[in-house]
Amino acid sequence: MTFVLDPTDESRPASRTVGPRPDDLAGRTVGLLDISKPRGDVFLGRLETLLAERGVTVRRYAKPTFTRPMPADLRAEIAAECDVVIEALAD
């Protein structure tokens, strides 16, 4: 029998469940998150138009750079202000 030492952080990943998906967007606030890749704003701009036509409240957000993790404050801001978030990657 061999014993080895665990090379990992020994923690199980925090268990997270995806929030329930709303049936429709009526009366909800949708956050549009631009990660600051080229042309992500084009895609989100079109989405904003389409959502606005349906009477949905839209808020725009952008990460300072796509190369780094999102600032914790921005994540908290989106969570506090929106019911749904759509994140755009683009190039």
Next chain:
Amino acid sequence: MGSAPGTEPVTASRHRLLDTGFSTRGRRNLGTVRGVSLPDDGLVVVVKQDCPTCRLVAPVLGDLAATVYSQDDPAFPAGVGVLDDTDLDASVALGIDVVPTLLRREHGVETQRAEGWDRDRWRELSGVADLGTDLPDWKPGCGSRTHDPEVADAMLVRTRGHELAARRVELAGLEDEAEALYDRGWTDGLPVVAPTPPRVLRMLAGTTRASDEVVAVVPPNLVPATVEKVAINAVLAGCRPEYLPVVLAAVEAACAEEFNAHGLLATTWGAGPAVLVHGPIARRIGVNAGGNALGQGTRANATIGRALQLVIRNVGGGRPGEVDRATLGQPGKVGLCFAEDEDASPWEPLSVSRGVPAGASAVTVFAAEGARGVVDQISRTPGSLARSLAAALRGVGHPKLAPGFDAVLVLPPEHVAVFAEAGWDRARFTAALDELLLIPPEELVRGAGGIEEGVPAPRRPHPKFRPGGLLVAVAGGGAGKFSTVIGGWVGGPGGSSPVTRLIEE
């Protein structure tokens, strides 16, 4: 030497990495070893049957009224009462280096000791005037079984195992070690060395830092990595203990904010962290800076960079297909480490130009894609060769993108000599490259050359590299007019900056 185990002549000092520390520590800490009951007063003899000198003195032990411990055979010596010390607890507590050892204890403290057989000394110590009349005057002893390589691992774990805090994972008897470690997700795809407690303890002997000291907080999961966790991954990677200080410095550098290991891992670009070793430690531990420095065949090069990547994988949780989103990656992501050949270089070391004191050992961690060779066997003037190298460097990332990606240029002896012989130092060379790599806007603009990729609307010449975005190191074999460009990733605050850290030994 070369005789049966345990009968080798005793050497004054043992190799540090095999020394479990109990030869001196045991003596100093006498009485602190739990569960060992030693006589407070009187004579003590420690022997082992495997030792010819012990067998020589066996007939006289009955004359001593001593407490006799046997390290290997409780039935030896015959005819006297023997305490079984096959578990070596008493030997450790007494700090036995040699058998036979005769010692006197008074009020729980050792007052005299004789090692090996020395008739006059044994008579003086025991007070038995006619002791061993039939024996030779003197015969050296043998190594204590506490120093036997066969029990070294067990002794190491018993004396220092309490320093290990990591979870112990039991592998089943029928599990193949290599398969078991792969199945647990702990490897980069190549087999790893099983991080058993004795191996990790020997690895930890490579540093003076405490095993529970936090080295860095490792992205992407931002997990504090202790010296012990780094040592475990260094064992996995195949490192020798003397590499550990380099691995620790590399982990610290790679986890610095400006290195942005999370971004480097997560990008679809194929670069990964590479380790450049500076200063005297490189030669001392055998990091190759000469022929095939970027290739295979040298253990330090092959395992130090790998240990860093395994720390990011296992401790930080950064795995391909998960946070590592590389489109293609590159073979050096298994681990890339080399040293600057400071002895052969005519120039000030790169580390000194980055602020490291001359003579100090350090690491620089940088984002690296695959290495690409640059041929120039014709240029004999610095101007021509600089233009050659600049042309190759322009291709980093894309020839029409500037500035953007960082790079490391590795000059071999035959190329750097062209500059040194013409009186060019490091600063002059890099200034010449900066000038040559100022690219006119009409060559960069999107559409130029029939290529849609490029800079959107350049109005003035763009430098290929941001300030500090090109590092130049000297390494490689003595023959070959071939430099190497190691492209990087987006440089600076929006990406990754090379990070240099001193190596703490």
